Amino acid sequence: MNAILLALAIVLVVAEKFLVTYGECKITINKEKMLTVNGGNTLLNYFAENKIFVPSACGGKATCGYCKVEVLSGGGRILPTEEVFIPRQDRIKGIRLACQVKVKNDIDVLISPDLLEAKEIKVTVFKITDLTSDIKYIILKLDDPPSIKFKPGQYVQFKIPETDEFRAYSIASSPLQGNIIELVVRLVPGGMCSTYIHEALDLYDQITLTGPFGEFYLREDSDRDIICIGGGCGMAPIRSILLHLKEKNMPRKVMYFFGARSKLDLFFTEELNELERNFSNFKYIPALSEPKPQDNWIGETGLITQVVERIMPEGSNQEAYLCGPPPMIDASIKVLTKKGIREIHIYYDKF
Ligand SMILES: Cc1cc2nc3c(=O)[nH]c(=O)nc-3n(C[C@H](O)[C@H](O)[C@H](O)COP(=O)(O)OP(=O)(O)OC[C@H]3O[C@@H](n4cnc5c(N)ncnc54)[C@H](O)[C@@H]3O)c2cc1C
Ligand code: FES
Incomplete structure (x- = not known):
């Protein structure tokens, strides 16, 4: 019986693929x-x-959950493959995964207007250096278009050559340098893209990016003091924000808390120390959770959230930019709200 049902299902899938045509359909965006x-x-x-x-990071396999759009009409029923990424309250609004919505009739969708600005960007690898034992710093020179506009904190998607797979990487450079994109990439053991970048990417390779994307970016219309909290590659978008603030003469007070295990996991230290020397309203506070004896560390120790709790001043006239692993972000939000920052003034990217 099961074999008959399976055979029937296969026949239906194949028939839909090759025999069913839906004719001309209109997608209104x-x-x-x-x-x-x-x-x-x-x-x-x-x-x-x-x-x-x-x-989209998974090539349309419904495993990344990035490709969300709002379908106003014509999208059909939500598929089981989408449910894990779309909470109940969002399903009512018509949020769907674009890779799972088959166009069979006219369809009406809303996407963020920013996405209409995102482009395909052809770049050449200009420099690759090691920042730590598992983090590389990549400088990409834009070929076509020769420069782009982005907001400090946003990310691009890196297309893994010879595949349909993309991965998101935050831009670590300043938006004023629109002809260059710098990335900071940590090796995820067994990970497809980070292994490609660490093991195979070479100088002068030509790569395709798409972007810029993301709602995590510096709110320039605000005059609140800024708290940044980063860990690991979460350094990347925060560096872009800091470089931008530096170019604007650091008009707001900024405290940057960066958590690492030991001294070997710190990077861009000289650059951040110099920023601190040049701008009295910028404070860089690295903290080590497991300093080694040979580190001779005299700075802050403990989890970064404990350090934030100890040092950060109380006050509601502040906003926060957080980037790092999900547990760090979740714990940081608790500390920041306890200190008086409203949740709507806390912006973050978790990865
Ligand atoms: C908005 C955004 C910005 C990002 N910016 C950066 C950045 O600046 N620098 C950077 O290095 N990464 C960044 N990432 C993460 C990056 O997109 C990839 O997820 C990461 O490089 C792993 O991809 P991969 O192809 O190597 O691994 P995959 O082949 O996708 O995954 C292999 C395995 O590793 C697991 N895995 C995936 N990611 C992680 C992780 N972070 N830690 C532990 N296990 C993991 C997966 O579950 C899977 O089992 C960002 C992600 C997002 C969403
Ligand atoms: S879920 Fe990855 S592209 Fe749709």
Whole structure:
């Protein structure tokens, strides 16, 4: 019986793939832009064909959850593959994974207007250096377009050559240097993209990026004091924010707490110390959770959240930018709200 059902299911899938046609369908984006397509493929595919770069890290396999869009009508029922990424309250609003929505009829979608600005960016590898035993610093020179605009804190997606896979990497450089993108990439053992970057990427290689993306960026219309908290590669977007503030003459008070295990895990230290020497309203506070005797460490020790709790002044006229592993972000939010920062003034990227 099971074998018959399985055979029937396979026949239906194959028949849908090769025999069913949906004819011409219209995809209306943000109630203004319209794509006319031959139905049968996914929203994500049609977006890519039309150079609309919705973030996606898994090549459309419904395993990354990045490709969320709001479907106003015509998207059909949500699939079980989507449910894990879309909480109940978002399902009511029509949030869907673009890679799982097959276009079978006219469909009406809303995507963030920023995504319409995201581009394919061809770059050449200009420099690769080691920052720590498992973190590399990559400088990419833009070829086409020759420069881009981005907000400090945003990220790009790196296309792994010869695959349809992308991974997100925060831009570590200043937006004023629009012809260069710098990345800080940690090796995830067995990880596809980080291993490629660490083991195979070479000087002068040509790479395709898409972007810029992300809601984690410096709010420049605010005059609140700034608390930054970073760990590991969370340094990347915060460095971009700090470089931008430096270029603007550091108009706001900034405290940057950076957590590492031992001295070997610290990087960009000289650059940050110099920033501190040049701007009296910037304070860099690295902290080691497991300093080694040979570190001769006389700075802060403990988990970064404990250090923030000890040193950060109380006050509601502050906003915070956090980037690092999810447990660090979750614990930091608790400390920051206890100190008086409102949650709407806490911005973060977890990775
Ligand atoms: C907005 C955003 C910005 C990011 N910026 C950066 C950045 O600046 N620098 C950077 O190095 N990374 C960054 N990342 C993470 C990056 O996108 C990749 O997830 C990471 O490099 C792993 O990809 P991979 O292909 O090597 O591993 P995959 O092949 O995707 O994963 C291999 C295995 O490792 C696990 N895994 C994936 N990521 C991690 C992790 N971080 N820690 C432990 N295990 C993991 C997976 O669950 C899987 O089992 C960012 C992620 C996001 C969402
Ligand atoms: S592209 Fe990864 S879930 Fe849709």
